[in-house]
Amino acid sequence: MHQLRTCLTKIPVAILALFSLQQSINAQSTPAPVGLELYSLRDQFAKDVPGTMKKVKAMGFREVEVAGTYGLSVPEFRKLLDANGIKAISTGSDFKRLQENPKAVADEAKALGAKYVVCAWVPHNGDNFTIEDAKKAVDVFNKAGKVLKENGLQFCYHAHGYEFRPYEKGTLFDYMAAHMDPKYANFEMDIFWVKHPGQDPVALLKKYPNRFPLSHLKDRKPGTPGNQNGEADVETNVVLGAGDVGVAEFMKAAPKYGVKYHFIEDEASRSEQQIPKSVAFLRTVMK
Numbered sequence: 574m575h576q577l578r579t580c581l582t583k584i585p586v587a588i589l590a591l592f593s594l595q596q597s598i599n600a601q602s603t604p605a606p607v608g609l610e611l612y613s614l615r616d617q618f619a620k621d622v623p624g625t626m627k628k629v630k631a632m633g634f635r636e637v638e639v640a641g642t643y644g645l646s647v648p649e650f651r652k653l654l655d656a657n658g659i660k661a662i663s664t665g666s667d668f669k670r671l672q673e674n675p676k677a678v679a680d681e682a683k684a685l686g687a688k689y690v691v692c693a694w695v696p697h698n699g700d701n702f703t704i705e706d707a708k709k710a711v712d713v714f715n716k717a718g719k720v721l722k723e724n725g726l727q728f729c730y731h732a733h734g735y736e737f738r739p740y741e742k743g744t745l746f747d748y749m750a751a752h753m754d755p756k757y758a759n760f761e762m763d764i765f766w767v768k769h770p771g772q773d774p775v776a777l778l779k780k781y782p783n784r785f786p787l788s789h790l791k792d793r794k795p796g797t798p799g800n801q802n803g804e805a806d807v808e809t810n811v812v813l814g815a816g817d818v819g820v821a822e823f824m825k826a827a828p829k830y831g832v833k834y835h836f837i838e839d840e841a842s843r844s845e846q847q848i849p850k851s852v853a854f855l856r857t858v859m860k
Contacts, residue, residue: 605852606859608636608662610789610838613848618643623653630657632849638787638836639664639685647684654686662834663689663729663761663787668696668713671728675717679724689787689834690721691761693731700802702735707745711752718757729761729787733803734770750781763789763838765810768818770801775819775826783831788823789838790851792816807840813851814858821858 609629611618617625622643629637639661642650654661664687666678671692682690692714697706710730718728730753736746753759762785764774778785793816794809813820827835837855839847 605633607835612640761787765791
């Protein structure tokens with residue numbers, strides 16, 4: 574009788590283990606509805622690149638945006654992506670490399686298998702982003718974007734909020750959008766960094782249809798004070814749908830205005846725990 578009781582007490586534990594295993598299998602066999610910006614797991618990648626890539630796969634991601642190769646060569650990183658069935662849709666480049674050697678940027682992006690190159694910061698003096706900075710960026714982006722296009726790639730600029738300062742009858746972003754040639758240079762919309770400086774992501778999509786082929790999905794803790802300096806506490810990043818950015822509304826509008834690829838970007842220290850919850854939320858709004 575004692576042996577029977579012992580056996581029976583182990584059954585629920587075994588069932589729970591099987592359930593957890595099945596959940597893991599389901600996550601890997603059912604692709605996430607969007608991609609992941611790998612910067613979200615930068616701390617994990619810094620410690621264990623192969624192990625973290627397996628986590629990305631286990632979360633269901635099949636498409637990613639690359640943010641560095643964490644000590645691996647580009648071919649080694651590409652091999653790791655391929656081994657996990659993950660495709661790099663886009664990859665980042667800093668402003669200086671685009672300005673000085675866009676062909677090298679193109680070669681690396683192609684080696685990763687990417688379609689897009691993204692720049693996420695324009696150098697400027699402190700918090701003082703000016704029209705001169707914007708004009709310089711436009712010039713660099715148009716020239717680099719032309720080189721990238723000649724190499725089968727597309728360029729996108731990821732704004733961080735300082736571009737939405739007033740300029741003439743609009744903003745510095747409006748100036749950039751008007752002067753960046755859409756044949757060569759477009760945008761990646763980070764919806765957090767549109768909301769944070771006081772803009773509306775859906776309204777911006779409507780204002781500039783087909784200029785945002787890429788997006789970063791990131792939500793903001795309600796009550797977070799905004800600014801136009803490109804600065805925010807990363808811990809204000811919350812599970813998608815739990816913040817004040819309006820993720821559901823954005824996802825509804827995005828296909829109508831030319832967004833082709835979405836990437837979850839969660840910069841909080843809790844990102845590894847939050848990302849699966851964000852995927853679950855997106856499944857409810859992307860039916």
